Amino acid sequence: MKRAVLVLLLGIMVPASPARAQVPDDWAARVPGSAIGEIRVLVGEARAEGLPVEPLIQKALEGSVKGVAPERIVSTVRVFRAELRDARYLLRSVRPDSVAESGDIVAVAFALHRGLRPSEVRELLEVAPDETRDVALQIAADITARGYAPEDASRLVADAIVQRLSPDQLLSLPRFVLAELERGAAPDEAINRVRVQLLRGQPGRVP
Amino acid sequence: MTGRLDSSDRRLLVRAVRLLREPVAVAPDFEARVLARIRAEGRGGSTALRWLLAPLTLRVKPVWGLAAAAAVAIVLLVPRQSELTAGPGEAVVTLVAPFPAAERVEVAGSFTSWEPVALERDPDTGVFQGRLVVPAGIHEYMFVVDGDRWVADPLSDSYADDGFGRLNSVLVARVGET
Numbered sequence: 001m002k003r004a005v006l007v008l009l010l011g012i013m014v015p016a017s018p019a020r021a022q023v024p025d026d027w028a029a030r031v032p033g034s035a036i037g038e039i040r041v042l043v044g045e046a047r048a049e050g051l052p053v054e055p056l057i058q059k060a061l062e063g064s065v066k067g068v069a070p071e072r073i074v075s076t077v078r079v080f081r082a083e084l085r086d087a088r089y090l091l092r093s094v095r096p097d098s099v100a101e102s103g104d105i106v107a108v109a110f111a112l113h114r115g116l117r118p119s120e121v122r123e124l125l126e127v128a129p130d131e132t133r134d135v136a137l138q139i140a141a142d143i144t145a146r147g148y149a150p151e152d153a154s155r156l157v158a159d160a161i162v163q164r165l166s167p168d169q170l171l172s173l174p175r176f177v178l179a180e181l182e183r184g185a186a187p188d189e190a191i192n193r194v195r196v197q198l199l200r201g202q203p204g205r206v207p
Numbered sequence: 208m209t210g211r212l213d214s215s216d217r218r219l220l221v222r223a224v225r226l227l228r229e230p231v232a233v234a235p236d237f238e239a240r241v242l243a244r245i246r247a248e249g250r251g252g253s254t255a256l257r258w259l260l261a262p263l264t265l266r267v268k269p270v271w272g273l274a275a276a277a278a279v280a281i282v283l284l285v286p287r288q289s290e291l292t293a294g295p296g297e298a299v300v301t302l303v304a305p306f307p308a309a310e311r312v313e314v315a316g317s318f319t320s321w322e323p324v325a326l327e328r329d330p331d332t333g334v335f336q337g338r339l340v341v342p343a344g345i346h347e348y349m350f351v352v353d354g355d356r357w358v359a360d361p362l363s364d365s366y367a368d369d370g371f372g373r374l375n376s377v378l379v380a381r382v383g384e385t
Contacts, residue, residue, distance in 0.1 A: 113367070
Protein backbone atom coordinates (compact mmCIF):
# COMPACT_ATOMS: atom_id res chain seq x y z
CA MET A 1 0.00 0.00 0.00
CA LYS A 2 1.32 3.44 -0.85
CA ARG A 3 1.63 5.71 2.17
CA ALA A 4 -0.09 8.48 0.16
CA VAL A 5 -3.27 6.37 -0.08
CA LEU A 6 -3.17 5.71 3.67
CA VAL A 7 -2.89 9.45 4.40
CA LEU A 8 -5.87 10.25 2.10
CA LEU A 9 -8.02 7.54 3.75
CA LEU A 10 -7.38 8.95 7.23
CA GLY A 11 -8.40 12.39 5.95
CA ILE A 12 -11.77 11.07 4.76
CA MET A 13 -12.47 9.40 8.11
CA VAL A 14 -12.41 12.65 10.15
CA PRO A 15 -16.14 13.58 10.74
CA ALA A 16 -17.45 17.09 10.09
CA SER A 17 -18.85 19.04 13.07
CA PRO A 18 -22.66 19.51 12.96
CA ALA A 19 -24.13 23.01 12.93
CA ARG A 20 -25.88 24.22 16.11
CA ALA A 21 -28.80 26.68 16.35
CA GLN A 22 -27.92 30.07 17.86
CA VAL A 23 -29.80 33.25 18.64
CA PRO A 24 -28.69 35.77 16.01
CA ASP A 25 -26.84 38.90 17.15
CA ASP A 26 -28.49 40.89 14.36
CA TRP A 27 -32.06 40.03 15.39
CA ALA A 28 -33.16 43.66 15.10
CA ALA A 29 -32.49 43.59 11.36
CA ARG A 30 -35.16 40.90 10.95
CA VAL A 31 -37.92 42.89 12.67
CA PRO A 32 -40.01 45.38 10.61
CA GLY A 33 -38.64 48.90 10.83
CA SER A 34 -41.92 50.34 12.09
CA ALA A 35 -41.91 47.92 15.06
CA ILE A 36 -38.27 47.76 16.05
CA GLY A 37 -38.30 50.98 18.10
CA GLU A 38 -41.06 49.81 20.44
CA ILE A 39 -39.67 46.28 20.60
CA ARG A 40 -36.29 47.64 21.71
CA VAL A 41 -38.01 49.64 24.45
CA LEU A 42 -39.94 46.58 25.69
CA VAL A 43 -36.80 44.42 25.64
CA GLY A 44 -34.79 47.12 27.42
CA GLU A 45 -37.39 47.51 30.16
CA ALA A 46 -37.61 43.75 30.65
CA ARG A 47 -33.83 43.53 30.93
CA ALA A 48 -33.82 46.35 33.50
CA GLU A 49 -36.42 44.45 35.54
CA GLY A 50 -34.33 41.27 35.45
CA LEU A 51 -36.79 39.39 33.26
CA PRO A 52 -35.54 36.99 30.56
CA VAL A 53 -35.49 38.90 27.26
CA GLU A 54 -34.78 36.08 24.83
CA PRO A 55 -38.44 34.91 24.73
CA LEU A 56 -39.51 38.46 23.85
CA ILE A 57 -36.98 38.64 21.02
CA GLN A 58 -38.05 35.18 19.83
CA LYS A 59 -41.70 36.29 19.76
CA ALA A 60 -40.78 39.39 17.72
CA LEU A 61 -38.80 37.25 15.27
CA GLU A 62 -41.68 34.77 15.04
CA GLY A 63 -44.20 37.48 14.19
CA SER A 64 -41.82 39.00 11.67
CA VAL A 65 -41.11 35.80 9.74
CA LYS A 66 -44.83 34.94 9.72
CA GLY A 67 -45.64 38.28 8.11
CA VAL A 68 -47.70 39.59 11.04
CA ALA A 69 -48.58 43.31 11.06
CA PRO A 70 -45.98 45.34 13.01
CA GLU A 71 -48.49 46.76 15.50
CA ARG A 72 -49.71 43.25 16.34
CA ILE A 73 -46.12 42.06 16.87
CA VAL A 74 -45.62 44.89 19.37
CA SER A 75 -48.88 44.19 21.22
CA THR A 76 -48.14 40.44 21.46
CA VAL A 77 -44.63 41.05 22.78
CA ARG A 78 -46.11 43.44 25.34
CA VAL A 79 -48.63 40.79 26.50
CA PHE A 80 -45.83 38.24 26.70
CA ARG A 81 -43.77 40.58 28.87
CA ALA A 82 -46.74 40.95 31.24
CA GLU A 83 -46.99 37.13 31.45
CA LEU A 84 -43.30 36.95 32.34
CA ARG A 85 -43.86 39.50 35.11
CA ASP A 86 -46.81 37.49 36.46
CA ALA A 87 -44.73 34.33 36.35
CA ARG A 88 -41.89 35.84 38.34
CA TYR A 89 -44.32 37.25 40.89
CA LEU A 90 -45.84 33.78 41.30
CA LEU A 91 -42.43 32.15 41.71
CA ARG A 92 -41.45 34.71 44.35
CA SER A 93 -44.66 34.05 46.26
CA VAL A 94 -43.90 30.32 46.38
CA ARG A 95 -40.17 30.64 47.09
CA PRO A 96 -39.56 34.06 48.62
CA ASP A 97 -36.01 33.19 49.64
CA SER A 98 -34.69 32.20 46.21
CA VAL A 99 -34.09 34.12 43.00
CA ALA A 100 -36.34 32.95 40.16
CA GLU A 101 -34.32 31.48 37.29
CA SER A 102 -35.02 32.42 33.70
CA GLY A 103 -36.04 28.88 32.71
CA ASP A 104 -38.59 28.70 35.52
CA ILE A 105 -40.02 32.13 34.69
CA VAL A 106 -40.51 31.10 31.05
CA ALA A 107 -42.05 27.73 31.99
CA VAL A 108 -44.54 29.36 34.38
CA ALA A 109 -45.39 32.10 31.88
CA PHE A 110 -46.03 29.47 29.21
CA ALA A 111 -48.31 27.50 31.56
CA LEU A 112 -50.30 30.63 32.42
CA HIS A 113 -50.52 31.51 28.72
CA ARG A 114 -52.01 28.09 28.00
CA GLY A 115 -54.76 28.32 30.59
CA LEU A 116 -53.45 27.14 33.96
CA ARG A 117 -54.50 29.44 36.78
CA PRO A 118 -52.08 30.81 39.38
CA SER A 119 -53.54 28.49 42.05
CA GLU A 120 -52.77 25.37 39.97
CA VAL A 121 -49.32 26.65 39.04
CA ARG A 122 -48.60 27.28 42.72
CA GLU A 123 -49.70 23.75 43.64
CA LEU A 124 -47.38 22.21 41.04
CA LEU A 125 -44.45 24.42 42.03
CA GLU A 126 -44.83 23.23 45.61
CA VAL A 127 -44.82 19.50 44.81
CA ALA A 128 -42.53 19.25 41.76
CA PRO A 129 -38.79 18.75 42.27
CA ASP A 130 -36.44 20.93 40.24
CA GLU A 131 -35.73 18.30 37.56
CA THR A 132 -39.42 17.78 36.67
CA ARG A 133 -40.83 21.26 37.28
CA ASP A 134 -40.86 22.45 33.66
CA VAL A 135 -42.30 19.18 32.38
CA ALA A 136 -44.98 19.10 35.10
CA LEU A 137 -46.13 22.61 34.21
CA GLN A 138 -46.07 21.83 30.50
CA ILE A 139 -48.12 18.64 30.86
CA ALA A 140 -50.74 20.22 33.12
CA ALA A 141 -51.03 23.16 30.72
CA ASP A 142 -51.24 20.78 27.78
CA ILE A 143 -54.10 18.78 29.30
CA THR A 144 -55.86 22.04 30.19
CA ALA A 145 -55.43 23.30 26.62
CA ARG A 146 -57.23 20.15 25.43
CA GLY A 147 -60.38 21.31 27.21
CA TYR A 148 -60.08 19.70 30.66
CA ALA A 149 -60.63 21.61 33.88
CA PRO A 150 -57.30 23.09 35.01
CA GLU A 151 -57.78 21.83 38.57
CA ASP A 152 -58.26 18.25 37.29
CA ALA A 153 -55.19 18.53 35.08
CA SER A 154 -52.96 19.90 37.82
CA ARG A 155 -54.20 17.33 40.36
CA LEU A 156 -53.43 14.50 37.94
CA VAL A 157 -49.90 15.79 37.38
CA ALA A 158 -49.39 16.41 41.11
CA ASP A 159 -50.42 12.80 41.84
CA ALA A 160 -48.00 11.59 39.17
CA ILE A 161 -45.18 13.54 40.83
CA VAL A 162 -46.04 12.10 44.24
CA GLN A 163 -45.89 8.64 42.63
CA ARG A 164 -42.38 9.59 41.45
CA LEU A 165 -43.00 9.25 37.74
CA SER A 166 -39.97 10.16 35.65
CA PRO A 167 -40.11 13.17 33.29
CA ASP A 168 -40.50 10.80 30.34
CA GLN A 169 -43.45 9.09 32.06
CA LEU A 170 -44.99 12.47 32.84
CA LEU A 171 -44.82 13.31 29.15
CA SER A 172 -46.96 10.24 28.46
CA LEU A 173 -49.85 11.34 30.70
CA PRO A 174 -51.83 13.14 27.97
CA ARG A 175 -51.64 9.98 25.87
CA PHE A 176 -52.95 7.89 28.76
CA VAL A 177 -55.91 10.27 29.09
CA LEU A 178 -56.50 10.13 25.34
CA ALA A 179 -56.44 6.32 25.47
CA GLU A 180 -59.18 6.35 28.12
CA LEU A 181 -61.28 8.64 25.91
CA GLU A 182 -60.87 6.18 23.06
CA ARG A 183 -62.07 3.40 25.39
CA GLY A 184 -65.31 5.35 25.80
CA ALA A 185 -64.73 7.34 29.00
CA ALA A 186 -66.13 10.84 29.39
CA PRO A 187 -63.42 13.55 29.73
CA ASP A 188 -63.55 13.89 33.55
CA GLU A 189 -63.86 10.11 33.92
CA ALA A 190 -60.80 9.62 31.69
CA ILE A 191 -58.64 11.72 34.00
CA ASN A 192 -59.97 9.91 37.07
CA ARG A 193 -59.18 6.51 35.53
CA VAL A 194 -55.60 7.54 34.88
CA ARG A 195 -55.33 8.83 38.48
CA VAL A 196 -56.54 5.45 39.76
CA GLN A 197 -53.95 3.71 37.61
CA LEU A 198 -51.28 6.02 39.03
CA LEU A 199 -52.25 5.23 42.61
CA ARG A 200 -52.01 1.52 41.79
CA GLY A 201 -48.57 2.13 40.27
CA GLN A 202 -49.67 1.13 36.78
CA PRO A 203 -50.11 4.24 34.64
CA GLY A 204 -51.26 3.46 31.13
CA ARG A 205 -52.91 0.14 32.13
CA VAL A 206 -56.65 -0.48 32.26
CA PRO A 207 -57.60 -0.73 35.95
CA MET B 208 69.67 7.71 -1.29
CA THR B 209 72.21 8.17 -4.12
CA GLY B 210 71.44 8.74 -7.82
CA ARG B 211 72.33 5.18 -8.75
CA LEU B 212 70.17 2.04 -7.99
CA ASP B 213 71.73 -1.03 -6.49
CA SER B 214 70.84 -4.47 -7.88
CA SER B 215 68.10 -5.24 -5.32
CA ASP B 216 66.31 -1.96 -5.95
CA ARG B 217 66.49 -2.53 -9.67
CA ARG B 218 64.89 -5.96 -9.36
CA LEU B 219 62.07 -4.53 -7.21
CA LEU B 220 61.39 -1.77 -9.72
CA VAL B 221 61.30 -4.15 -12.68
CA ARG B 222 58.83 -6.35 -10.79
CA ALA B 223 56.48 -3.39 -9.99
CA VAL B 224 56.48 -2.18 -13.57
CA ARG B 225 55.65 -5.67 -14.79
CA LEU B 226 52.65 -5.87 -12.41
CA LEU B 227 51.30 -2.48 -13.50
CA ARG B 228 51.53 -3.49 -17.16
CA GLU B 229 49.40 -6.60 -16.65
CA PRO B 230 45.73 -6.21 -17.91
CA VAL B 231 42.96 -5.81 -15.18
CA ALA B 232 39.94 -8.20 -15.30
CA VAL B 233 36.53 -6.32 -15.07
CA ALA B 234 33.02 -7.90 -14.98
CA PRO B 235 31.00 -7.39 -18.20
CA ASP B 236 28.13 -5.44 -16.41
CA PHE B 237 30.50 -3.22 -14.43
CA GLU B 238 29.87 -0.10 -16.50
CA ALA B 239 26.05 -0.54 -16.46
CA ARG B 240 25.97 -0.94 -12.67
CA VAL B 241 28.05 2.17 -12.08
CA LEU B 242 25.81 4.30 -14.35
CA ALA B 243 22.63 3.01 -12.64
CA ARG B 244 24.00 3.92 -9.21
CA ILE B 245 24.86 7.43 -10.41
CA ARG B 246 21.37 7.93 -11.87
CA ALA B 247 19.66 6.77 -8.63
CA GLU B 248 21.66 9.08 -6.38
CA GLY B 249 21.21 12.05 -8.69
CA ARG B 250 17.37 11.82 -8.84
CA GLY B 251 15.57 15.14 -7.85
CA GLY B 252 12.36 15.86 -5.61
CA SER B 253 11.74 16.60 -1.94
CA THR B 254 12.36 14.16 0.90
CA ALA B 255 8.64 14.14 1.84
CA LEU B 256 7.55 13.32 -1.70
CA ARG B 257 10.15 10.51 -1.96
CA TRP B 258 8.80 9.17 1.41
CA LEU B 259 5.21 9.23 0.18
CA LEU B 260 6.02 7.54 -3.14
CA ALA B 261 8.43 4.94 -1.79
CA PRO B 262 7.03 1.39 -1.78
CA LEU B 263 6.11 0.18 1.70
CA THR B 264 5.81 -3.41 2.79
CA LEU B 265 3.28 -4.01 5.57
CA ARG B 266 3.15 -7.23 7.55
CA VAL B 267 -0.40 -7.52 8.97
CA LYS B 268 -2.26 -10.52 10.39
CA PRO B 269 -5.43 -11.23 8.34
CA VAL B 270 -7.68 -10.71 11.39
CA TRP B 271 -6.39 -7.17 11.88
CA GLY B 272 -6.85 -6.48 8.18
CA LEU B 273 -10.50 -7.54 8.40
CA ALA B 274 -11.06 -5.42 11.50
CA ALA B 275 -9.59 -2.36 9.78
CA ALA B 276 -11.76 -2.94 6.70
CA ALA B 277 -14.89 -3.20 8.88
CA ALA B 278 -14.04 0.04 10.69
CA VAL B 279 -13.54 1.89 7.40
CA ALA B 280 -16.83 0.50 6.04
CA ILE B 281 -18.75 1.66 9.14
CA VAL B 282 -17.32 5.17 8.91
CA LEU B 283 -18.06 5.47 5.19
CA LEU B 284 -21.48 3.79 5.07
CA VAL B 285 -23.28 5.17 8.17
CA PRO B 286 -25.23 8.34 7.17
CA ARG B 287 -23.72 11.66 8.22
CA GLN B 288 -26.88 12.76 10.10
CA SER B 289 -26.42 10.05 12.72
CA GLU B 290 -23.24 11.84 13.78
CA LEU B 291 -25.35 14.53 15.49
CA THR B 292 -24.72 14.41 19.20
CA ALA B 293 -26.23 16.53 21.94
CA GLY B 294 -23.89 18.53 24.14
CA PRO B 295 -24.58 19.48 27.75
CA GLY B 296 -28.10 20.89 28.06
CA GLU B 297 -28.99 19.94 24.49
CA ALA B 298 -31.21 17.37 22.79
CA VAL B 299 -31.26 15.73 19.37
CA VAL B 300 -34.78 15.89 17.92
CA THR B 301 -36.23 14.25 14.82
CA LEU B 302 -39.00 16.09 12.99
CA VAL B 303 -41.17 14.39 10.37
CA ALA B 304 -43.30 16.46 8.00
CA PRO B 305 -45.82 14.33 6.07
CA PHE B 306 -46.43 16.59 3.07
CA PRO B 307 -45.70 14.33 0.06
CA ALA B 308 -47.25 16.77 -2.43
CA ALA B 309 -44.97 19.63 -1.36
CA GLU B 310 -41.93 20.73 -3.31
CA ARG B 311 -40.14 22.10 -0.26
CA VAL B 312 -40.71 21.95 3.49
CA GLU B 313 -38.83 23.90 6.14
CA VAL B 314 -39.11 24.05 9.92
CA ALA B 315 -38.96 27.30 11.88
CA GLY B 316 -39.19 27.56 15.63
CA SER B 317 -37.71 28.91 18.80
CA PHE B 318 -34.84 26.42 18.39
CA THR B 319 -33.88 28.03 15.04
CA SER B 320 -34.67 31.59 16.20
CA TRP B 321 -37.56 31.31 13.72
CA GLU B 322 -35.17 31.08 10.78
CA PRO B 323 -36.60 28.46 8.36
CA VAL B 324 -34.34 25.39 8.01
CA ALA B 325 -34.90 23.03 5.08
CA LEU B 326 -35.92 19.41 5.74
CA GLU B 327 -34.80 16.55 3.49
CA ARG B 328 -37.25 14.59 1.39
CA ASP B 329 -37.16 10.80 1.59
CA PRO B 330 -37.05 9.77 -2.09
CA ASP B 331 -39.07 6.61 -1.42
CA THR B 332 -41.95 7.98 0.68
CA GLY B 333 -41.94 11.68 -0.22
CA VAL B 334 -41.98 12.49 3.51
CA PHE B 335 -39.75 15.34 4.67
CA GLN B 336 -37.69 14.95 7.82
CA GLY B 337 -34.73 16.36 9.66
CA ARG B 338 -32.66 15.86 12.79
CA LEU B 339 -31.59 18.90 14.78
CA VAL B 340 -29.59 19.65 17.90
CA VAL B 341 -31.69 22.00 20.05
CA PRO B 342 -31.38 23.45 23.56
CA ALA B 343 -33.28 21.31 26.08
CA GLY B 344 -36.61 22.78 27.15
CA ILE B 345 -40.00 23.68 25.74
CA HIS B 346 -40.06 24.90 22.13
CA GLU B 347 -42.69 26.08 19.69
CA TYR B 348 -42.39 25.56 15.94
CA MET B 349 -44.26 25.34 12.63
CA PHE B 350 -43.56 23.92 9.20
CA VAL B 351 -43.27 26.22 6.18
CA VAL B 352 -44.62 24.43 3.11
CA ASP B 353 -43.43 25.60 -0.31
CA GLY B 354 -42.09 28.82 1.13
CA ASP B 355 -45.30 30.58 2.15
CA ARG B 356 -47.76 28.20 3.87
CA TRP B 357 -47.38 28.00 7.67
CA VAL B 358 -48.66 24.68 9.00
CA ALA B 359 -48.62 23.19 12.51
CA ASP B 360 -47.04 19.75 12.80
CA PRO B 361 -49.92 17.27 12.35
CA LEU B 362 -47.93 14.64 14.27
CA SER B 363 -47.31 16.83 17.33
CA ASP B 364 -48.78 15.84 20.69
CA SER B 365 -49.34 19.42 21.75
CA TYR B 366 -50.23 22.84 20.39
CA ALA B 367 -50.25 26.40 21.75
CA ASP B 368 -51.76 29.72 20.70
CA ASP B 369 -48.96 31.73 19.08
CA GLY B 370 -50.48 35.11 19.97
CA PHE B 371 -50.88 35.95 16.28
CA GLY B 372 -54.02 33.91 15.56
CA ARG B 373 -52.40 30.57 14.76
CA LEU B 374 -51.42 27.43 16.66
CA ASN B 375 -47.79 26.48 17.10
CA SER B 376 -46.71 22.89 17.66
CA VAL B 377 -45.09 22.33 21.05
CA LEU B 378 -41.96 20.27 21.52
CA VAL B 379 -40.55 19.24 24.89
CA ALA B 380 -36.88 18.51 24.26
CA ARG B 381 -35.29 16.47 27.03
CA VAL B 382 -31.51 16.23 27.32
CA GLY B 383 -30.28 13.50 24.95
CA GLU B 384 -32.45 11.99 22.21
CA THR B 385 -36.11 13.03 21.73
